[in-house]
Amino acid sequence: MLSIQPNEDYILTILKKLLDTPSPSGYTHAVMKLVAEEGAALGAGLSWNEKGGLILSVEGLDPSRTVGLSAHVDTLGAMVRSIRPDGTLRLTSVGGFTMYSIENEYCVIHTRSGKTYTGTILSTRPSAHAYTADARDIKRIEENMEVRIDELVSGKDDVLKLGIAVGDFISFDARPVITPSGFIKSRHLDDKASVAALLGLLESIKREGWKPLHNLSLLISNYEEVGHGASWIPGEISELIAVDMGVLGDDLSCKETDVSICAKDSTGPYDYTMTGRLIELAQDLGIPHAVDIYPQYGSDASAALRGGANIRAALIGPGVHASHSMERTHKQAVFNTAKLLAAYVGAN
Template sequence: MSIHPNETYILSLLKDLLITPSPTGFTREVMKRIEQEALNLGVSITFNEKGGAVLTVPGQDDSYTIGLSGHVDTLGAMVRAVKPEGTLRLTRVGGFMMNSIENEYCVIHTRSEKTYTGTILSTQPSVHVYDDADTFERKESHMEVRIDENVEDDEDVKKLGIAVGDFISFDPRTVITPSGYIKSRHLDDKASVAALFGLLEAMKRENWKPRCQVKVLISNYEEVGHGAAYIPSDINELIAVDMGCIGDDLSCKETDVSICAKDSTGPYDYDMTSRLIELAEAEGIPYAVDVYPNYGSDASAALSAGSNIKAALIGPGVHASHAMERTHKQAVINTTKLLAAYVK
């Protein structure tokens, strides 16, 4: 029997997660939100040494464990240097095109917990001043942060408490349109985390147990490759729930649940992938099966680290990944439905 995800709950939680800054390595606040939500749902939660979370749901048969993973760490940046003229040189956290963050608002997070706003610009930001402003290469050494404070040199910046190693988060600019589209940075992978909590909320509200024990892993270092390099040893199979790609040679749409057959690390488990396809067909869930040539997931990190598991990868279709992303609420809700069908 199909479940009925709570759309209002999923979208409300998703907005909360999206507006909470969490570049990889700076995820304490978003993990507090994860812990709060787990406690609200009455789900047991523990944390590993890296700060990632494990939520445990007892099943009808606890001798077998299905892991479901999503990550809350996002793309971001860090202060690399304070420049003599009072701007900040940055270094990227995660993989993205530098032009994708040009002219974006940001927040600088100091170690004293003060925050300052700013704007990310090229070092030649005006066509009225620089002859080659439009062709100037967008790379790290050509980008800087303009701080929204009265600073004229590096000493003024240091007096604010801003220093090398401070994190920089990007304004997500989250919008949910009347037509159901969700436009925001960091849908990778907060849309999937919202879908996972939609599953947990449905279990509680509809009062049902999964067929076996379920452990939901919320990782916080996925964007740098080792989010789920460690997983609990009792997990038998792991479904990474992460964004689906859209573009050339790919059939996924923003309303689809993506089922990835293979990414850059190799193929996913044939039987698990086949079962997910069968369930999507049986439940009438719009889906696409694709191959991602430039992609790795928490499941591939777990496999590379030597975990003795089977693994699969699904998630809501997301357009313009690692840039200004967009998905549709139906893709997020249907991801919850497919996960429920698999564990129920």
């Protein structure tokens, strides 16, 4: 059983870079460039699918099989749905989240010309001084939310002159913080924490000079939050581990310091043998972990299975509190995710 020591400084540094790079689903070119450059520097082969997903490849000792590991770099976000007469923006969601989770959040509007503008997401009744009870009771749904642009605009024409248009992307400020106690709090830990773990795995391969038992394909998908991130995967992959956040909540045992091993999600049960092997390795390595069931959850492995891939599949990842909101995990969960993956793919 291979046991690695992840480079903790490297993983936290690359995670911060990922979190600071806006990448709502459909607007991931900048973060994909970052991951591709990092993967190449770590010695991985690069290839792309037609929708912009990245495949990082590593040669194994036995090339007769290929194991896939996937993580998604796309995040929740929004787009400009319309420009209101008063110069605010109506938005439409990209990905599944509640409006309550983004109220009062700072954001960036990305125009197709390349210009960006900052703003704040608010309800249409943002002040208790002006709207009394209505400010508290108004439903936080899309039609009652707007983006206040940080520019001198008083109407729709002023906004259009800035170059802002319907269909422009809106990213939410991640605001990443690593606390002295080791917590990582930020938006978009789903799933940039897992991408950092995969890059940490590659860094370990290069630094420690070990090889995976079989060929390894790391799929960095860019449409997972809208359901089709890994709906196509290379045909040579025989088994796929989706690396995505573990959920915390009622009826779940996962903690922020744990590696989550998901036995079943909305797609159905994951592969019995793969899941059992991951549990066994976590136990042998003394990795804090939890086995849970996520009925409201789907992963890249789910998308691959629905897309007809002839694979076995499993799902693991660092435990994340307040998923699809202001999220938090612990650095040990991210490091241990990389450690468990190395044990699974490495030669004995």
